[in-house]
Amino acid sequence: MTSLPGTAIMVDVERPDDPDLRGLQSDEGWLFASTDPLGEGDPGRFHALFGRDSLISSLQLMIVRPEPPRTLLDVGWPYGGEFNYFATADATSWFLVVLASLGDRALCRELEPAWRAAGDWIVRELDRGGGFVRNTHTTVPGSLVQQGWRDSHDPHDPSGGGILHADGRPPAAGLADADTQAVAYAALRALAALDHGTDWGDRARALRSRVSVRFGGEVMALEPDGTPVLGAGSQLGWLLWAGALEPSAASAAAERLCQPDVMTEFGLRTLSTHSPVFDPHAYHRGSIWPFDSWIGWSGLRAHGRKAEAERVRTGVLAAIERLGDAPELYAVTRAGELEPIALSNRRQAWTIGARWALANRWDGRLLGSPGP
Numbered sequence: 001m002t003s004l005p006g007t008a009i010m011v012d013v014e015r016p017d018d019p020d021l022r023g024l025q026s027d028e029g030w031l032f033a034s035t036d037p038l039g040e041g042d043p044g045r046f047h048a049l050f051g052r053d054s055l056i057s058s059l060q061l062m063i064v065r066p067e068p069p070r071t072l073l074d075v076g077w078p079y080g081g082e083f084n085y086f087a088t089a090d091a092t093s094w095f096l097v098v099l100a101s102l103g104d105r106a107l108c109r110e111l112e113p114a115w116r117a118a119g120d121w122i123v124r125e126l127d128r129g130g131g132f133v134r135n136t137h138t139t140v141p142g143s144l145v146q147q148g149w150r151d152s153h154d155p156h157d158p159s160g161g162g163i164l165h166a167d168g169r170p171p172a173a174g175l176a177d178a179d180t181q182a183v184a185y186a187a188l189r190a191l192a193a194l195d196h197g198t199d200w201g202d203r204a205r206a207l208r209s210r211v212s213v214r215f216g217g218e219v220m221a222l223e224p225d226g227t228p229v230l231g232a233g234s235q236l237g238w239l240l241w242a243g244a245l246e247p248s249a250a251s252a253a254a255e256r257l258c259q260p261d262v263m264t265e266f267g268l269r270t271l272s273t274h275s276p277v278f279d280p281h282a283y284h285r286g287s288i289w290p291f292d293s294w295i296g297w298s299g300l301r302a303h304g305r306k307a308e309a310e311r312v313r314t315g316v317l318a319a320i321e322r323l324g325d326a327p328e329l330y331a332v333t334r335a336g337e338l339e340p341i342a343l344s345n346r347r348q349a350w351t352i353g354a355r356w357a358l359a360n361r362w363d364g365r366l367l368g369s370p371g372p
Contacts, residue, residue, distance in 0.1 A: 017064075017356075017359075017360075018064060018065075019061055019064065019065065019352050019353070019355075019356040020352065021065070021349075021352065023038070023347065024347070024349045024352065025068070026049070028071055029067055029068055029071030029072075031053075031054045031057045031058060031068050031072070031349045032049065032050075032054070032349060038325075038346050038347055039346075041342075041346075049072075051088060051091035051094070051095070052088055052090060052091045052094055052149060053348075053349060053350055054068075054072055054349065055069070055072070055091065055094040055095060055097075055098050056094060056291060056350050056353070057291075057349040057350045057352070057353040058072060058098055058353075059094075059097065059098050059101060059353075059364045060291070060294065060350065060353025060354060060356065060357040060362070060364060061352075061353045061356060061357070062098070062101065062102065063360075063362055064356065064360075066102070069098050069099075069102060070102065070104070070107060087143065087144045087147055087151070088147050088148075088151070089133055089134065089135050089136070089147040089148050089177075089180045090133070090147075090148055090149065090179070090180045090183045090184070092118045092121055092122065092187070093118075093122065093133070093180075093183040093184045093186065093187035094183055094187075095114075095115075095118055096115060096118055096119070096122075096186075096187040096190040096191060096194075097183065097186050097187055097190050099111065099115055099190070099194070100190035100191075100193045100194055101190075101364070108194055115191070115194055116195075118187075119187075119191045119195070119200070122184060122187060122188065122191075123203065126184070126203070126207065129174070129176060130224070131206075131207070131210050132176035132181055132184075132207075132210065132211075132214075132222065133176065133180050133181060133184045134174045134175060134176045134224070135147040135148070135173065135174060135175045135176075135177075135180075136174075137173040137174055145162075145170075145173060146162045146163055146171075146175060146177075148175075148177040148179050148180045149179055149292075150162055150163055150177065150179065150270070150284040152284070155170045155171075156168075156170065159282070159283045159343055160279055160281070160282025160283045160284060160285045160286070160287075161282075161283040161284050161285075162283075162284055162285075163175065163177060163220055163221055163229055163231075163284070163285075164229075164277045164285065165229055165230070165277075166230050166231065166275055166276050166277060167276070168276070168277060171221060171223050171227075171229050172223040172224055172225070172227075173224075174223070174224040175221045175222070175223060175224075175229070176221060176222045177220065177221040177235070178211075178215045178219065178220055178221060178235035178236075178238065178239060179235050179238045181207065181211050181215065181239075181244060182211075182235075182238035182239045182241065182242040182244045183238070183242060184207065185204055185207050185208055185211065185242045185243070185244035186241075186242040186243075186244070188200050188201075188203050188204035188207060189201075189204050189243075192204060207244070208243075208244055208245065208246060209246065211239065211244050211245060211249075212244075212245050212246040212248075212249040213249075214226075214228075215239065215245075215249075216249075216252070217232055217236060217252055217253055217255075217256035217257075218230050218231065218232050218256075220232075220233060220235055220271075230275075231271050231272060231275045231277075231285075232256055232257075232259075232261070232262055232271075232272040232274070232275075233262060233268075233269060233270050233271040233272055234257075234262070234268040234269065234270050234289075234292045234293065234295075234296050236253040236254075236256055236257040236262075236296070236299075237257055237268055237292070237293070237295050237296025237297070237298075237299040237300065238295055238296070238299065239253055239299070240253055240254060240257070240296070240298075240299025240300060240302060240303050241295045241296070241298045241299035241302065241363075241364075241365065242299075243302070250303055251303070254299075254300060254303045254305050257296065257299075257300065257308075258300070258305060258308045259272075261273040261274045263308065263311070263312065264288065264315065264332040264336060265311070265315050265318075265332070265336060266288060266315045266316065266318065266319040266330070266332050266338050267288040267289075267290065267292075267293035267296075267312055267315050267316045267319060267332070268288060268292065268293045268296040268312060269286055269287070269288055269332070270282075270284050270285060270286060270287055270288065270289065270292065271284070271285045271286045273286070273334055280331040280332060280333050280334065280339070281331045281339070281341050281342075283329070283343065286331070287329045287330065287331055287341060288316075288319070288329060288330055288331070288332055289328070289329045289351075290316050290319075290320060290326075290327075290329075290350070290351045290354040290355065290358075291348075291350035291351060291353065291354045293312055293315075293316045293354070294316070294353075294354040294357055294358055294364075295364075296312060297309050297312040297313050297316070297358065297363070298363035298364060298365055300312065301363060302363070302365060313358045313361075316354065316355075316358055317355065317358055317359060319338055320351065320355055322338060323338070323340055325346050325347050326346070326347045326348055326351035326352045326355060327340065327341075327344045327345070327346060327347075327348065327351060328344040328345040328346075328348040328351060329341055329344050330344065
């Protein structure tokens, strides 16, 4: 057992070894999404501050490295001019989760205008989106049309990024994906912890009820008119991690997540092999991401599926060990064979974080379960 610096919270960490963040930490102290290219064959595409990636990496590592999230929140970003393109539906929610999880009262007081503005944004988006946080429709050339972590400027791109209907059609703009709803729920609970005596808990319960009804085991996202985009996958782990499902829905989600078309010997697939648009090498439609499986491991463990959670934990660690360094993502074929993916960055921050968190059994759930 060890305590989170700056809090009285004890967590079950077996060996708090120090993660290797070479090439991933800025001079100011916050984390880049990936390193620059580390040699031939390494795309090294995201040596930059990605809000979502840097915040999740900070959550994964905050027990052993509490400085990056504090630096990220304090550095005054964006800097160098006006910032006009946000391009994410969930980074605001992750900001709230990380801030509340730090348990730093002084920092929370200092950043109160920011977290209140973030909370107001979530409320506006829920109201505007018919009760869900949706991707923003934009006509900016080259902008992302899907803005959850499975983001894409064109889901028909050969890389296999983003979300598609089972028949290959791109969903209508204004998508509400399950992953984004999960972290929005976690953010509302974070706001309830930051701002006692308000209606954040009521907001969280209402979202949990809607998600439990609309996001069944086969639903990855909802179009603006309510049409579901079908495809079981790792998003179910996000819903379990956040506690965003009521008991019967959570049990069904956990059971679905554990089926062999999603759970492999090396982690959780982003999309079931049963989907017609599945491809084990597709960026978001069949590949396995260590950080994503870390969230799913946490969700399964929280729901009492300890044996399956342990299978995910040890499987991801084995895959990283076999592939070397800290790959962004990898493939597991239909036959169960582990394979590298050509477009994968060789050294990704949230893979470093996932490896450390899985090895030390840190689940990133200081806010608890199952819900308010």
